[in-house]
Amino acid sequence: MKSGISRRTVLRGMFQGATVAVSLPYLDCFLNGNGTALAQGAPLPVRFGTWFWGLGVTPGRFHPPTAGPDWEVLPETEPMAAYKDKVTIFGGFDCLTDGRPNFPHATGGPSIRSGVAPSVSGTLPAQSFDSIIADHIGNDTRFRTLDVSGIGDRRNSLSGQGAGQMNPVETSAARFYQRLFGEGFVDPNAAAFTPDPTTMARKSVLSVVNEQRKALERRLGAADRARLDQYFTGVRQVEGQLALRLQKPEPLVACRVPEPPGEKEVANVLEDVTENHEVLVRLLAMALACNQTKVFNVSFNNGASSLTRRGSATSHHQLTHDEAIDAELGYQPESTKFVADIMQAWGTFLGILDGTPEGDGTLLDRMLVVAHSETELAKDYNVTNMPIMFAGLAGGRVRSGLSVIGQSDPVSRIGLTAMQVMGVPVDRFGAGSMETSRPVGEVVV
Structure with a gap:
């Protein structure tokens, strides 16, 4: 279909005497054929999050041997023992690939998040469940989602709309702080409130092109109309979030603006990643308490874990392949130490959220967190008996x-x-x- 529309086409309008423009997403016609309660009575929000770690667990040291309440604490679940009444551990759940390749460290994560095994390595084949949840609950806060990674890889994401779109992540605590509590942050407990004129202007700019969008739609094919509608759904979400910023927020007793962290870029050294993860999670906890978002995604490390220890060039990933299994222990001792350290970070995450009071409970009491890895035993790349947990009480x-x-x-x-x-x-x-229509009934109230 020849529409006369090019990639340089923009929707234009006038605002306060100036021309404004909104660019378009990539459309098919641009491509070739290969292409409890608040003070005012509203309930406290229930949040959702994910926590990801790479290279799995050690069989026999993580999954409880029996089903039911009061699960048995094993060596790799010891760091979460203090929170075991708020953590559920799943075993016996598999990624079914339907004949597609099991891409090393790149099949399990996307399969869990999207319910579809990828046919191409490094892709998210469909919208992730956290993104679907964000579509439902994430549009009445300043940020639809917040995505962070302890390890210094800004591509370390399993969240997004699918079809090539994945959420970028923040790896710098200093940048994350500025995004949360810098320009645009409104303290919900401040006595005075003045709408930001810049926000008012931004909201109006997104409104002036609506008529041109409708005219453009009449010139497009069905597929491009659907893609344009999806694009402007995102634009409308931004417009709604800008509108919220023009209203005085509800007071939130738990909200306290933290001190800014120091500037430090982190790569893949375990000790640095652990420290960075903790700082990011503390900032995230206060962002949640200040109702800046209801949905978040935290990654400790990447799927093919490139973690190293300070002073060593041998990565966690390399150890899972090269280290011999100790005949007496029955597992790879140095590789397993990395798992223990990662689970310690998971315990730190739980402790921060459960240690942040809110109402008559804690942040952890009013959220659901899905934690998972991309394999069970990294040495085998298996995507069966996946290590997955629920944390929190979800209100x-x-x-x-x-x-x-x-x-x-x-x-x-x-x-x-x-x-x-x-x-x-x-x-x-x-x-x-x-494809399933069967929720896990054991955990649903």
């Missing part, structure tokens, strides 16, 4: 402190459960062998 919407053992069930059941707990009106999730 009383889930039963917690359980061991749930499936029978080689699709991991998509867990994603479906998370979405339904968060109120998303969805009755099925996944595709192919992982």
Whole structure:
């Protein structure tokens, strides 16, 4: 279809005597054929988050051997023992690939998040469940989602709309602080409130091109109209978030603006990543308490874990391949130490959220966090018996402190459960062998 529209086409309008323009997304016609309660009575929000770590666990040291409440603490779950009544551990849930390749460290993560096994390495084949949840609950806060990574890789993401779109992540605590508490932040507990004139202007700019958008749609094919509608859905979300910033926020007792962290770029040294992760999570906790977002994604390390220890050039990933299994222990001792350190970071994450009071409970009491890795045993690349956890009480919407053992069930059941707990009106999730309409009933109140 020849539309006469080029990639340089923009929607233009006038605002306060100046020309404004909104550029368009990539359309098919641009491409070739290959292409509890607040003070005013509103309930305290229930948040959702994910926590990812790479290279799995050690069989026999993580998954509880039996199902039911009061799960058995094993060596790799020791760091979360203090919070075991708020953590559920899943075992016996698999990524079903339907004959697609098991890409090393690149199949498990996207399969869990999207309910679809990728056919191309390094891609998210469909919208991730956290993004679907953000579509449902994330549009009445300043940020739809907040995405951070302890390791210094800004591409370290498993979240997004799919079809090549993945959320960028922040790795710098200093930059994250400025984004949260710098320009544009409004203290909900301040006595005075003055709308930001810049925000007012930005909101108006997004409104002036609406008529041109409608005219443009009439010149496009069906696929491009759908893509343009998806694009402007995002624009409308931004416009709604700008509108919120023109209103005085609800007072929030738990909200305290923290001191800014120092500037420090982090690469892949475990000791630095651990410190960076903790600082990022403390900032995130206060962003949640200040109602800056309801949805977040935290990655400790990357899937093919490039972590090293200070003074060593040998990576966690390399150890999983090269280190011999100790005959007496039955596992790779140095590789397993990395798992122990990562689980310690998970315990730190839980401690920060459970140590932040809110109302008659804590932040952790009013959220659901899905934590997972991309494999069980990294040496084998297996995507069965995936290490997955729920943490938090979701405001009383889930039963917690359980061991749930499936029978080689699709991991998509867990994603479906998370979405339904968060109120998303969805009755099925996944595709192919992982398409399911069965939530995990043991954890749903």
